[in-house]
Amino acid sequence: xxxxxxxxxxxxxxxxxxxxxxxxxxxxxxxxxxxxxxxxxxxxxxxxxxxxxxxxxxxxxxxxxxxxxxxxxxxxxxxxxxxxxxxxxxxxxxxxxxxxxxxxxxxxxxxxxxxxxxxxxxxxxxxxxxxxxxxxxxxxxxxxxxxxxxxxxxxxxxxxxxxxxxxxxxxxxxxxxxxxxxxxxxxxxxxxxxxxxxxxxxxxxxxxxxxxxxxxxxxxxxxxxxxxxxxxxxxxxxxxxxxxxxxxxxxxxxxxxxxxxxxxxxxxxxxxxxxxxxxxxxxxxxxxxxxxxxxxxxxxxxxxxxxxxxxxxxxxxxxxxxxxxxxxxxxxxxxxxxxxxxxxxxxxxxxxxxxxxxxxxxxxxxxxxxxxxxxxxxxxxxxxxxxxxxxxxxxxxxxxxxxxxxxxxxxxxxx
Amino acid sequence: xxxxxxxxxxxxxxxxxxxxxxxxxxxxxxxxxxxxxxxxxxxxxxxxxxxxxxxxxxxxxxxxxxxxxxxxxxxxxxxxxxxxxxxxxxxxxxxxxxxxxxxxxxxxxxxxxxxxxxxxxxxxxxxxxxxxxxxxxxxxxxxxxxxxxxxxxxxxxxxxxxxxxxxxxxxxxxxxxxxxxxxxxxxxxxxxxxxxxxxxxxxxxxxxxxxxxxxxxxxxxxxxxxxxxxxxxxxxxxxxxxxxxxxxxxxxxxxxxxxxxxxxxxxxxxxxxxxxxxxxxxxxxxxxxxxxxxxxxxxxxxxxxxxxxxxxxxxxxxxxxxxxxxxxxxxxxxxxxxxxxxxxxxxxxxxxxxxxxxxxxxxxxxxxxxxxxxxxxxxxxxxxxxxxxxxxxxxxxxxxxxxxxxxxxxxxxxx
Numbered sequence: 001x002x003x004x005x006x007x008x009x010x011x012x013x014x015x016x017x018x019x020x021x022x023x024x025x026x027x028x029x030x031x032x033x034x035x036x037x038x039x040x041x042x043x044x045x046x047x048x049x050x051x052x053x054x055x056x057x058x059x060x061x062x063x064x065x066x067x068x069x070x071x072x073x074x075x076x077x078x079x080x081x082x083x084x085x086x087x088x089x090x091x092x093x094x095x096x097x098x099x100x101x102x103x104x105x106x107x108x109x110x111x112x113x114x115x116x117x118x119x120x121x122x123x124x125x126x127x128x129x130x131x132x133x134x135x136x137x138x139x140x141x142x143x144x145x146x147x148x149x150x151x152x153x154x155x156x157x158x159x160x161x162x163x164x165x166x167x168x169x170x171x172x173x174x175x176x177x178x179x180x181x182x183x184x185x186x187x188x189x190x191x192x193x194x195x196x197x198x199x200x201x202x203x204x205x206x207x208x209x210x211x212x213x214x215x216x217x218x219x220x221x222x223x224x225x226x227x228x229x230x231x232x233x234x235x236x237x238x239x240x241x242x243x244x245x246x247x248x249x250x251x252x253x254x255x256x257x258x259x260x261x262x263x264x265x266x267x268x269x270x271x272x273x274x275x276x277x278x279x280x281x282x283x284x285x286x287x288x289x290x291x292x293x294x295x296x297x298x299x300x301x302x303x304x305x306x307x308x309x310x311x312x313x314x315x316x317x318x319x320x321x322x323x324x325x326x327x328x329x330x331x332x333x334x335x336x337x338x339x340x341x342x343x344x345x346x347x348x349x350x351x352x353x354x355x356x357x358x359x360x361x362x363x364x365x366x367x368x369x370x371x372x373x374x375x376x377x378x379x380x381x382x383x384x385x386x387x388x389x390x391x392x393x394x395x396x397x398x399x400x401x402x403x404x405x406x407x408x409x410x411x412x413x414x415x
Numbered sequence: 416x417x418x419x420x421x422x423x424x425x426x427x428x429x430x431x432x433x434x435x436x437x438x439x440x441x442x443x444x445x446x447x448x449x450x451x452x453x454x455x456x457x458x459x460x461x462x463x464x465x466x467x468x469x470x471x472x473x474x475x476x477x478x479x480x481x482x483x484x485x486x487x488x489x490x491x492x493x494x495x496x497x498x499x500x501x502x503x504x505x506x507x508x509x510x511x512x513x514x515x516x517x518x519x520x521x522x523x524x525x526x527x528x529x530x531x532x533x534x535x536x537x538x539x540x541x542x543x544x545x546x547x548x549x550x551x552x553x554x555x556x557x558x559x560x561x562x563x564x565x566x567x568x569x570x571x572x573x574x575x576x577x578x579x580x581x582x583x584x585x586x587x588x589x590x591x592x593x594x595x596x597x598x599x600x601x602x603x604x605x606x607x608x609x610x611x612x613x614x615x616x617x618x619x620x621x622x623x624x625x626x627x628x629x630x631x632x633x634x635x636x637x638x639x640x641x642x643x644x645x646x647x648x649x650x651x652x653x654x655x656x657x658x659x660x661x662x663x664x665x666x667x668x669x670x671x672x673x674x675x676x677x678x679x680x681x682x683x684x685x686x687x688x689x690x691x692x693x694x695x696x697x698x699x700x701x702x703x704x705x706x707x708x709x710x711x712x713x714x715x716x717x718x719x720x721x722x723x724x725x726x727x728x729x730x731x732x733x734x735x736x737x738x739x740x741x742x743x744x745x746x747x748x749x750x751x752x753x754x755x756x757x758x759x760x761x762x763x764x765x766x767x768x769x770x771x772x773x774x775x776x777x778x779x780x781x782x783x784x785x786x787x788x789x790x791x792x793x794x795x796x797x798x799x800x801x802x803x804x805x806x807x808x809x810x811x812x813x814x815x816x817x818x819x820x821x822x823x824x825x826x827x828x829x830x
Contacts, residue, residue, distance in 0.1 A: 092642060092689045092697075134691040197647030214646065218692065227507060229799040230681035231629065231706050232612030232773030235671045237797070242682055246664035253658050256650045266645035267657055268692040270685060274507045276549040277633065277683040277702045279800045282507075287692045291646050358647030382652070384644040385694045 004405055004413070005347045007115060011397030014107040018396065021047060021087070021103060022095035031387025032095050036088035036130035037065070037169035044087045045175060048102065048127060055109055057125070060184075061177025064142040064152060065129035065170050068184065071109055073122035074414050079185035081119075081411040082370070083108065083403060084126030085193055085362060090134050094389020096194050096379065096396075102127050104192040104400035108407060119411035121187055128362040129170070135160045137287075138218060138326035143362035146182045147369045149328070186370035188337055188410045191363035192403045193374060194391055198382025199355060206398045207345040207352035208376030212333055213364040214262070214356060215298050218289040218326035221248060221309060224319040227274060227282025238280055242272050244316040245284040251308040252288045255301050263297060264358065265290035293330045293356050331364040337373030337406070344375075344405030350398050359384075375402050419820055419828070420762045422530060426812030429522040433811065436462060436502070436518060437510035446802025447510050451503035451545035452480070452584035459502045460590060463517065463542060470524055472540070475599075476592025479557040479567060480544035480585050483599060486524055488537035489829050494600035496534075496826040497785070498523065498818060499541030500608055500777060505549050509804020511609050511794065511811075517542050519607045519815040523822060534826035536602055543777040544585070550575045552702075553633060553741035558777035561597045562784045564743070601785035603752055603825045606778035607818045608789060609806055613797025614770060621813045622760040622767035623791025627748055628779040629677070629771060630713050633704040633741035636663060636724060639734045642689060642697025653695055657687050659731040660699040666723040667703045670716050678712065679773060680705035708745045708771050746779040752788030752821070759790075759820030765813050774799075790817050 024044045025034035034040045045067065049059055052069035060068045070080065085101025105125040112123075128146075133139025136158040144150045156167030170176045195201075200208050225239030249267045256265030267288045272281040290301050306322055313320035345352035355376055357364075366372045377399035380390040439459045440449035449455045460482065464474055467484035475483045485495065500516025520540040527538075543561075548554025551573040559565045571582030585591045610616075615623050640654030664682045671680030682703045687696040705716050721737055728735035760767035770791055772779075781787045792814035795805040 090689070090694060091691055092694070133693065137692055139693065195647065196644045198649070198652065216646070226798075227801050228797070229611040229774055229801075230683055230704060231631070231679060231775065232610065232799065233679065233797065234613070234676065235668075235679060237613065240668070240681075242664055242685060243668050246661035249657055249661035250665075253650075253655070261649065264646060264648065264650060266655075266693070266695055268645055268687075268694050268696065269690050270657060270687050270696075271690070272683075272685050274505070274549075275684050275686070276506055276800075277552055278548065278554065278681070278704060279505060279507070279683050280681055281683065282801070289645060289693060359644060360646065382643070382648065383641075384647065385691075386642050386644075386697070 004408055007111065007404065009107050009111045009397065009400045009404055011393055013110065014103060014396055014400055015393045017103045017106065018095060018099060021099055025089065027387050029387035031389065032089045032093050033091055034087065034089045035091060035135045036132060037173055041088055042173040048087060051106055055113060057109065060179050061175055062179040062181040063177055064145050064155060064181040065175040066142050066146060066181065067127040069125040071123045073411065074118055074120045078121045079187035080122035080124040081188050081407050082124045082126050082186050083190045083407055085191050086128045086131035088130060088132050090132050090385045092387050093385060094387060096389060096391050097196065097384050098131055100194055100396060100399065101192045104403055107400050108404040111404060118414050119408065120414050121411040123407060123411050131362055136166045140360055140362055140365055143365040147365040148182060149365055152181055189363060189366040189370050189372040190337065190403055190406050191361055191374045192399045193361060193376060194379040194384060195376040196359050196379060196384035200376060200378035201380065201382065205353045206350040207402055208355040209338060209342050209345065209352050210333060210357050210374035210376055211338060211354045212293065212356060213331040213361060214291040214293050214358055215295055215330040216289060216291045216326065216328055216360055217298055217302055217324060219287065220323045220325050221286050221288065222321040223284045223313065225282055225317065228280050230278040230280055233280060239317045240280050241284040241318055242281040244312050244318045245270060245286050247312045248286060248309055251312065255290060255304055259292060259297050259301065263290065263292045291358060295329055331367050333367055333373045334371035337371050340406040340409050341373050341375050341402060344402035347405050348401055350402065375399055419823055422526065424522050424526045424812065424815045424819055426808055428525065429518060429811055429815055430808045432518045432521065433510060433514060436514055440504065442802050444802040446804065447504045447508050448506055449502065449504045450506060450550045451547060452588055456503055457588040463502060466521060470528060472524065475594050476590055477594040477596040478592055479560050479570060479596040480590040480592065481557050481561060481596065482542040484540040486538045488826065489533055489535045493536045494602035495537035495539040496603050496822050497539045497541050497601050498605045498822055500606050501543045501546035503545060503547050505547050505800045507802050508800060509802060511804060511806050512611065512799050513546055515609055515811060515814065516607045519818055522815050523819040526819060533829050534823065535829050536826040538822060538826050546777055551581050554775055555777055555780055558780040562780040563597060564780055567596055604778060604781040604785050604787040605752065605818055605821050606776055606789045607814045608776060608791060609794040609799060610791040611774050611794060611799035615791060615793035616795065616797060620768045621765040622817055623770035624753060624757050624760065624767050625748060625772050625789035625791055626753060626769045627708065627771060628746040628776060629706040629708050629773055630710060630745040631704060631706045631741065631743055631775055632713055632717055632739060634702065634720065635738045635740050636701050636703065637736040638699045638728065640697055640732065643695050645693040645695055648695060654732045655695050656699040656733055657696040659727050659733045660685060660701050662727045663701060663724055666727065670705060670719055674707060674712050674716065678705065678707045706773060710744055746782050748782055748788045749786035752786050755821040755824050756788050756790050756817060759817035762820050763816055765817065790814055
């Protein structure tokens with residue numbers, strides 16, 4: 001495929017598109033707040049649609065709000081090679097998490113058009129709904145439904161902090177499509193994404209060839225004690241749910257430290273009730289999640305979590321509920337797709353290394369229904385899910401370049 | 416004053432009024448949510464006004480929204496004997512905290528009217544604005560301004576969680592009066608209140624003769640780390656503000672345990688930011704407060720708090736800000752007023768004991784400008800600041816009866 005090595009994407013055009021999309025939901029600190037199924041998400045989707053249509057692509061939307069932009073292939077009967085990621089962000093997110101994978105894919109299409117390159121297979125760009133999961137947990141719900149990991153109605157029934165339903169919000173922003181989710185054939189799927197970790201930058205490597213994704217388990221914990229007056233309830237009579245929650249946070253941190261170097265464990269959300277200065281908290285809701293590439297380690301961590309919470313609850317006279325809300329096993333990507341990504345890096349002389357994805361990605365679900373691989377680019381200081389998330393333009397260029405190579409190889413160039 | 420021992424308040428009428436007021440902001444669990452300066456607070460104030468006016472009392476409102484209902488005395492030149500408390504509640508409050516002191520006072524007036532009893536001094540009922548402090552911290556702000564502990568403009572500038580200003584909300588509900596706060600003379604002040612602790616009920620004592628109020632110190636703590644991706648930020652690189660906050664909660668609990676039996680220490684509010692399941696919290700706001708009857712112990716607790724937070728911040732790579740938002744010394748009540756309360760209990764044969772108030776009360780500020788004392792009645796299981804807060808009708812009756820005796824003694828019955 002040496003001919004492909006002469007084809008170059010337009011890094012400047014890609015960067016301009018990234019910056020333009022970043023203005024939708026842009027924050028003062030230079031980040032992005034484009035929460036899924038909000039009005040700003042709607043605006044981001046509209047801009048993406050406009051770009052795809054001016055590139056002559058055919059748009060489809062399924063009934064989970066997943067968007068597909070199709071470039072015809074010479075043989076319409078063949079399943080498309082799909083590439084993409086997500087346009088939604090965290091509440092205090094950055095400009096590149098997910099967006100690079102969607103707009104990098106768009107840049108690949110634009111380059112093929114510039115050079116009038118035809119492929120035997122159709123090529124499609126995907127924008128997956130609610131990858132982040134911060135408004136509606138669990139994360140990656142729509143690629144999950146696409147891959148059969150969840151039912152559509154389960155997703156529709158999810159509610160956000162204000163009690164708004166996923167299904168209602170999808171309809172409200174006008175992106176509940178007619179195509180039944182999951183019926184679209186996929187020959188192969190490639191996702192370009194920032195690493196969201198420090199490894200590539202630390203080692204000055206340009207391309208991460210992602211061999212598999214870490215397994216993840218997410219939990220919701222409710223601790224119930226008894227709320228009473230902070231001034232006149234003697235210490236020994238207290239059933240302080242926040243004290244118990246504090247010990248759970250310490251426990252979860254310890255679970256991450258207990259399995260170095262790959263294990264991570266985090267409490268991200270914690271809501272005391274009634275959350276009043278002079279009332280002993282009677283109840284606390286908190287979330288915790290942990291990740292590791294080996295199922296046996298995840299089992300050990302879950303056991304220690306449940307066991308530790310039971311001990312904490314007993315010691316603090318609280319009732320504890322522990323609910324697993326998200327569980328998926330480590331994901332090995334497709335050997336052929338991985339090799340194709342590696343060849344892409346080599347074709348353009350980019351330094352590369354194999355890497356494990358610490359974060360979950362839509363590609364982890366797509367891997368259940370089609371041969372899949374991911375391409376990582378470095379990000380500054382490994383920072384993501386933060387308004388200061390940043391990358392260098394040349395990193396974005398390299399990533400999109402490797403994405404193009406892998407996709408063209410797989411879609412079969414016919415001139 | 417043996418004649419007074421024949422005068423009985425109407426316990427049934429008092430209870431009916433308590434139950435009627437409880438319907439305003441009444442919760443499913445049988446509690447009350449009548450947060451200060453809200454529309455339900457306005458409704459509670461309107462009902463109280465209606466009751467006072469039909470009892471022939473003269474209403475005044477000062478520019479902090481404090482309400483005064485006056486029953487004329489034989490000598491209008493004399494300063495009034497004042498009794499009262501507050502009608503606002505916690506977000507998940509009960510039916511009696513504060514309300515018993517206001518409606519108990521109303522029952523005293525109604526009884527005097529029934530029996531056509533005249534006093535030389537005028538008698539007034541006070542309803543103090545924002546005693547709870549849960550919507551606008553600090554607590555007891557309006558009796559505090561009345562007593563000169565805070566300026567009126569400081570109070571007006573306080574904002575709630577939604578950023579609404581105290582001054583604006585006071586105006587919005589139509590209770591910003593014309594009378595300058597603090598100019599009203601007070602000969603003596605008596606506050607009837609539920610104990611909000613377990614002691615009286617445990618010892619089966621009917622009346623608590625409150626000798627002084629505990630000192631209190633309230634703090635706001637902000638811990639700042641760095642928010643980043645929960646899946647791909649290795650444990651050693653984290654600056655997790657929630658982990659630091661968890662250790663502060665444990666520290667504060669330890670401060671309470673370190674000074675038994677009277678010390679209490681509580682973290683009531685804790686807000687992580689951005690509070691998303693898969694983001695390491697970059698910042699946490701939390702409140703803590705502690706109380707003790709001796710200033711020296713409060714000093715020691717504050718020192719250990721500041722010192723402990725500094726150590727925690729260093730260990731977790733966080734920045735810490737500690738702000739003292741409320742500080743008042745232990746309050747000794749007036750010997751004459753205390754004796755008068757004790758005589759009231761004896762006059763009707765109620766069992767009684769001296770007691771320290773663990774909670775703050777408007778009486779603690781009134782004590783700065785007038786001879787003051789408090790009367791405690793038991794509450795079930797010592798539970799308060801809770802929707803299940805409960806008392807027995809006979810406890811309410813006993814409290815109001817003792818209040819009446821103390822007030823009549825002080826206001827000087829003339830027939």
